[in-house]
Amino acid sequence: MSRREGSLEDPQADSSISPLPHLEAKIRQTHSLARLLTKYAEQLLQEYVQHQGDPFGLPGFSPPRLPVAGLSAPAPGHAGLPAPERLRLDAAALSALQPLLDVVRRHQAELNPRAPRLLRRLEDAARQARALGAAVEAVLAALGAETRGPPAEPAAAAAAAAVAAATAATDAGVFPAKVLGLRVCGLYREWVSRTEGDLGQLVPGGPA
Amino acid sequence: MPAGRPGPAAQSARRPPPLLPLLLLCVLGAPRAGSGAHTAVISPQDPTLLIGSSLQATCSVHGDPPGATAEGLYWTLNGRRLAPELSRVLNASTLALALANLNGSRQQSGDNLVCHARDGSILAGSCLYVGLPPEKPFNISCWSKNMKDLTCRWTPGAHGETFLHTNYSLKYKLRWYGQDNTCEEYHTVGPHSCHIPKDLALFTPYEIWVEATNRLGSARSDVLTLDILDVVTTDPPPDVHVSRVGGLEDQLSVRWVSPPALKDFLFQAKYQIRYRVEDSVDWKVVDDVSNQTSCRLAGLKPGTVYFVQVRCNPFGIYGSKKAGIWSEWSHPTAASTPRSERPGPGGGACEPRGGEPSSGPVRRELKQFLGWLKKHAYCSNLSFRLYDQWRAWMQKTHKTRNQDEGILPSGRRGTTRGPAR
Numbered sequence: 001m002s003r004r005e006g007s008l009e010d011p012q013a014d015s016s017i018s019p020l021p022h023l024e025a026k027i028r029q030t031h032s033l034a035r036l037l038t039k040y041a042e043q044l045l046q047e048y049v050q051h052q053g054d055p056f057g058l059p060g061f062s063p064p065r066l067p068v069a070g071l072s073a074p075a076p077g078h079a080g081l082p083a084p085e086r087l088r089l090d091a092a093a094l095s096a097l098q099p100l101l102d103v104v105r106r107h108q109a110e111l112n113p114r115a116p117r118l119l120r121r122l123e124d125a126a127r128q129a130r131a132l133g134a135a136v137e138a139v140l141a142a143l144g145a146e147t148r149g150p151p152a153e154p155a156a157a158a159a160a161a162a163v164a165a166a167t168a169a170t171d172a173g174v175f176p177a178k179v180l181g182l183r184v185c186g187l188y189r190e191w192v193s194r195t196e197g198d199l200g201q202l203v204p205g206g207p208a
Numbered sequence: 209m210p211a212g213r214p215g216p217a218a219q220s221a222r223r224p225p226p227l228l229p230l231l232l233l234c235v236l237g238a239p240r241a242g243s244g245a246h247t248a249v250i251s252p253q254d255p256t257l258l259i260g261s262s263l264q265a266t267c268s269v270h271g272d273p274p275g276a277t278a279e280g281l282y283w284t285l286n287g288r289r290l291a292p293e294l295s296r297v298l299n300a301s302t303l304a305l306a307l308a309n310l311n312g313s314r315q316q317s318g319d320n321l322v323c324h325a326r327d328g329s330i331l332a333g334s335c336l337y338v339g340l341p342p343e344k345p346f347n348i349s350c351w352s353k354n355m356k357d358l359t360c361r362w363t364p365g366a367h368g369e370t371f372l373h374t375n376y377s378l379k380y381k382l383r384w385y386g387q388d389n390t391c392e393e394y395h396t397v398g399p400h401s402c403h404i405p406k407d408l409a410l411f412t413p414y415e416i417w418v419e420a421t422n423r424l425g426s427a428r429s430d431v432l433t434l435d436i437l438d439v440v441t442t443d444p445p446p447d448v449h450v451s452r453v454g455g456l457e458d459q460l461s462v463r464w465v466s467p468p469a470l471k472d473f474l475f476q477a478k479y480q481i482r483y484r485v486e487d488s489v490d491w492k493v494v495d496d497v498s499n500q501t502s503c504r505l506a507g508l509k510p511g512t513v514y515f516v517q518v519r520c521n522p523f524g525i526y527g528s529k530k531a532g533i534w535s536e537w538s539h540p541t542a543a544s545t546p547r548s549e550r551p552g553p554g555g556g557a558c559e560p561r562g563g564e565p566s567s568g569p570v571r572r573e574l575k576q577f578l579g580w581l582k583k584h585a586y587c588s589n590l591s592f593r594l595y596d597q598w599r600a601w602m603q604k605t606h607k608t609r610n611q612d613e614g615i616l617p618s619g620r621r622g623t624t625r626g627p628a629r
Binding site for chain 1: 253254284286287288314315316317318319320321322329330332333334335373375
């Protein structure tokens, strides 16, 4: 197997007991999950804009893409990073998304209490973000790469700060809260899609 | 929203905007990276208004460089640009808006009023809540399934259209003591319903009412007072069987079991039967099938498939004087009447099985005659069963005679026998 970035070659593996089939299966499985969640994330975004009212659903609607505390969109140079680094960023983003999606769901429960499907999708998205993040970390571990996340306490503190920031933002008014929710749903879609792409490059037979 | 608790608009209206640390960049009005652009604040923020009222709003621009101008700013409402004549420049940095005769909000999350810069970028937004206060809910009706729970339904006042999210809360308490309780399981049998699953007292009246609340106010229904035992319903009768009555081509026998949940209490249960021809939508209803678990349908069409259903009214539970509430109909059960060469009659009422009071005039008179015969003619073997056997025998005899005379195609002939003794 040629050494190309993102390949599964493990030179230290004992050839008689190759872990590759299991690793390949894990990658395929996680890639399938990411592909499914990308579709769900798109549906969530559509459902979300419907319930906020125009101009949220109109083409060309472009509120300021302000960064959300603790999370930003995939950087332009993301695709050029080594595979383990990309997956680490994917996992970290998915982990950060879960509490933010919770905040959005709580606010939408007040704004749109009679939108059970939207609320359910937001609840599912928070859970699925966590699940996909954990699956990506498992792939990283199987690849022998360190997940190199922040230690547990600082990570928890960062999550709490992000939630506090988002909650405070919603306290500043309903329109900013709607925009924040749109941003979070958009980030969720971007990161899930990015994760699908990054894993796709690791799937044997996938694009280089 | 629980009653009495203000929504997010009211909360933000009361609380001054918080000072956001630099980390909190997600509030509109923070400068966009690299733009050197302006921020703005709309006032009022998230107001609540009555339909038909007016709104005066301002968009005040701050920014870098200072002295940002209000020239070129414009407003949109739910994505539609508002006419320029509705706006005016108040001062160098403030654009005002005057809207009159507001319509009800287009969505419950609020109408989006947005202040735009000349290039169309969004500077600030505010959500308008335009609607009506709730009207008094009415027409509360409740029922208890097997005395175990209570489900209530109501009609929202003004057909529910307030254009604002309106929260309905069903409250209940024991009439002479106890605290107010709030129902928690909503929308169980429609959008305006609630289910109380347990911990209900019998033999003592409850007071029940509905409170409606939205951003513009609240309203309370009249109080309904009821005893659980007066509003009992039950499950449909199980095990409904429909079968032929020998060879009688115009009759079917219907049997069922009393609903098991109340079987120890149904001393005075009423039942109703309904039936229809297979390809018809018109049901015929048989009333007054009192406290019995079988019935015979008579006057039916021969050679016809019938669908039959039964339901139960458990009135009189524990001595209740009220009417009780009919259960749902049982699942349809089908059976067919035997074929006949003669056209049969169109349909009729439920007839009793042997020994039970008749509902048809002919059979009633026949019963009286048989009773007289038994008494005066010492015919102790006489009974309705004997009569029905005679009828079946008569029909067989009629068929056989027609075949012998060449009226019917030849077929198997059975031995003609008289009625059993």
